[in-house]
Amino acid sequence: MNLTTFPRRGYVQAPTLLVPAPKLSALLGGPNIYIKRDDLLPGAGGGNKTRKLDFLMADALKRGADSIITCGAVQSNHCRLTAWAAAREGLDCFLVLEERVPNSYNPAASGNNLLFHLLGASSIRVVPGGSDMDAEMEKSAGALRAEGKKPYIITGGASSPLGALGYAACAEELLQQCFFLGAAPDAVVAASGSAGTHAGLLAGFAGCNARIPVHGISVNRPRAAQEDKVCDLAGKTAEQAGLRGVIARGDVVVHDEYVGPGYSAPTGGMLEAVRITAKAEGVLLDPVYTGKAMAGLIGLVRKGVFRKGQNVIFLHTGGSPALYVYADAFLQSG
Numbered sequence: 001m002n003l004t005t006f007p008r009r010g011y012v013q014a015p016t017l018l019v020p021a022p023k024l025s026a027l028l029g030g031p032n033i034y035i036k037r038d039d040l041l042p043g044a045g046g047g048n049k050t051r052k053l054d055f056l057m058a059d060a061l062k063r064g065a066d067s068i069i070t071c072g073a074v075q076s077n078h079c080r081l082t083a084w085a086a087a088r089e090g091l092d093c094f095l096v097l098e099e100r101v102p103n104s105y106n107p108a109a110s111g112n113n114l115l116f117h118l119l120g121a122s123s124i125r126v127v128p129g130g131s132d133m134d135a136e137m138e139k140s141a142g143a144l145r146a147e148g149k150k151p152y153i154i155t156g157g158a159s160s161p162l163g164a165l166g167y168a169a170c171a172e173e174l175l176q177q178c179f180f181l182g183a184a185p186d187a188v189v190a191a192s193g194s195a196g197t198h199a200g201l202l203a204g205f206a207g208c209n210a211r212i213p214v215h216g217i218s219v220n221r222p223r224a225a226q227e228d229k230v231c232d233l234a235g236k237t238a239e240q241a242g243l244r245g246v247i248a249r250g251d252v253v254v255h256d257e258y259v260g261p262g263y264s265a266p267t268g269g270m271l272e273a274v275r276i277t278a279k280a281e282g283v284l285l286d287p288v289y290t291g292k293a294m295a296g297l298i299g300l301v302r303k304g305v306f307r308k309g310q311n312v313i314f315l316h317t318g319g320s321p322a323l324y325v326y327a328d329a330f331l332q333s334g
């Protein structure tokens with residue numbers, strides 16, 4: 001795969017760290033766990049959307065956009081990083097927030113919500129859970145065009161085929177790092193939400209002819225629906241990079257046992273995973289994505305899916321600003 005021909009903004013200047021997690025590995029008595037620190041990517045607070053926005057913001061500027069519209073949940077990391085990128089580029093940023101949990105939007109909330117304001121988002125519009133978010137963003141775009149502005153819409157989670165190329169690049173980066181470490185990866189574990197991360201990794205590995213299983217831990221949808229979404233986007237992402245027919249439905253693996261009561265709702269497994277990872281490795285996870293993804297990794301070790309001697313890579317996709325919004329859940333559970 002040659003990704004050097006795609007315009008980018010240079011938000012990602014160097015590989016993120018790939019670090020061994022020996023205490024966590026010993027505690028679980030399972031495989032050698034490595035953590036890929038995409039939580040340390042540039043962007044206020046870091047996280048996986050930086051890699052995707054690197055491609056999408058370049059496309060927006062190429063098309064002459066003067067404003068960006070995107071959407072997400074009320075504590076969306078993606079909206080926070082889009083507001084960051086827009087601030088950097090001097091573009092206006094319009095956010096449409098989906099209130100997936102009724103009455104969960106609090107205009108005075110901390111975490112990412114505070115950062116939307118600090119990073120200068122021009123407006124925040126809240127719509128009910130289950131709204132057609134593409135239609136809502138189109139509505140915002142229509143209003144801006146009527147004022148003579150040139151808006152560019154970034155799909156939810158920046159998970160378009162162009163955005164997902166950011167994770168095809170990450171797959172190449174990861175293979176190179178494993179090569180230098182002398183550790184052949186047996187599996188990658190990552191949160192799977194709007195699917196660009198999972199799909200981009202699959203496309204990137206396929207492009208390197210490296211069939212490394214990527215275990216997507218769903219944070220929202222049931223398994224089959226999430227696998228369909230990932231498969232579709234992975235195929236389109238590979239095509240964007242000039243590869244056809246490299247993604248098979250059977251290659252897509254999603255686990256949905258770690259969602260719990262629903263998107264962003266705390267689970268016992270998440271609380272345990274966040275605590276264990278902080279104490280053993282000094283690495284902070286978040287309650288909505290990486291805490292549940294790590295609960296998935298721990299669950300798969302306990303089920304014997306990952307075994308001693310194997311090398312398993314946990315992709316830390318970020319989310320730390322949301323951790324502080326969940327203080328009560330951690331305190332109540334002791």
Ligand SMILES: *Cc1c(COP(=O)(O)O)cnc(C)c1O
Nearest residue numbers: 077193194195197289317318319
């Ligand atoms: C958006 C997000 C994810 C999920 O990535 P997708 O590409 O949307 O599947 C995982 N972790 C964090 C912290 C996120 O913000």
